[in-house]
Amino acid sequence: MKDRFDICHPVTAGWEGGWSDHPDDPGGKTMYGITEVRWHEYQDRLKIKRTPVKNITKAQALTFYRSEFWQACGAPKLFPGVDLAVYDASVHSGVSRGRKWLIGAAGSSDHRETVKRICRARLSFMQSIKIWKTFGKGWGRRVADIEVRGVAMALSAMGVTESGIKAEAKAEAEAAQKAGKGAAKTAATSAGGAVSSGAAPIIEPSVADPSALWLFGILFVVLAAGAAVLIIRKRAAEARAEAYGKVAA
Secondary structure: OOOOHHHHHHHHHHHHOOEEOOOOOOOOOEEOOEEHHHHHHHHHHOOOOOOOHHHOOHHHHHHHHHHHHHOOOOHHHOOOOHHHHHHHHHHHHOHHHHHHHHHHHOOOOOHHHHHHHHHHHHHHHHHOOOOHHHHHHHHHHHHHHHHHHHHHHHHHHOOOOHHHHHHHHHHHHHHHHHHHHHHHHHHHOOHHHHHHOOOOOOOOOOOOOHHHHHHHHHHHHHHHHHHHHHHHHHHHHHHHHHHHHHHHO
16 A cells, blocks of 8 residues: 555644644644654654754654654554544544544444544544633644545545545535534523523522522533533534535535
């Protein structure tokens, strides 16, 4: 099977960018998506003198990515499209998670579905961690992009024509738009919608006993959490609709 690193890595590299040292990013100092901690561990293993990750060259970064992620996650042996999904997930969330999501998605001969399953599992994990509120918008767009590109690669390798790929992308975009509108409508009628409408409180605080107020507070928190989940789903659906729409066009 032909090695597709030179096809898949540029997609991932486009999302990793260059230098970064965001205060909310637990990875700390990062260049081309490589953290300084990982870079120094890599240099120690090769018995090379440590250098600041900011000084890493693109050639060095390519060598690092090929050995530490592409080969480590088993991408060279995977079907086109699936290789991209597992590779990008491994780069962003670790090789062990990338392989875990691959195993969880296995079992179908329809490789586009495998790509979708990997991306769903990946997105679910990302939405569960604390820094989602800071990086979630960009992460959601990234996963949607990887899904769409991976699906297109898989379909092409499965013999589907370009027109067929565009037709499927159009159908996926329409389905995602519908899902996004449904989530938005449901969220608007939840706890957040009740608060923004200025409706009178169900329980008058001055006359209610403490236990009733406590129960009301718990109920409100549950409803608000549900609304937050729906908003997250809405944004994810919108990201998928946008990404599939680009392919359809």
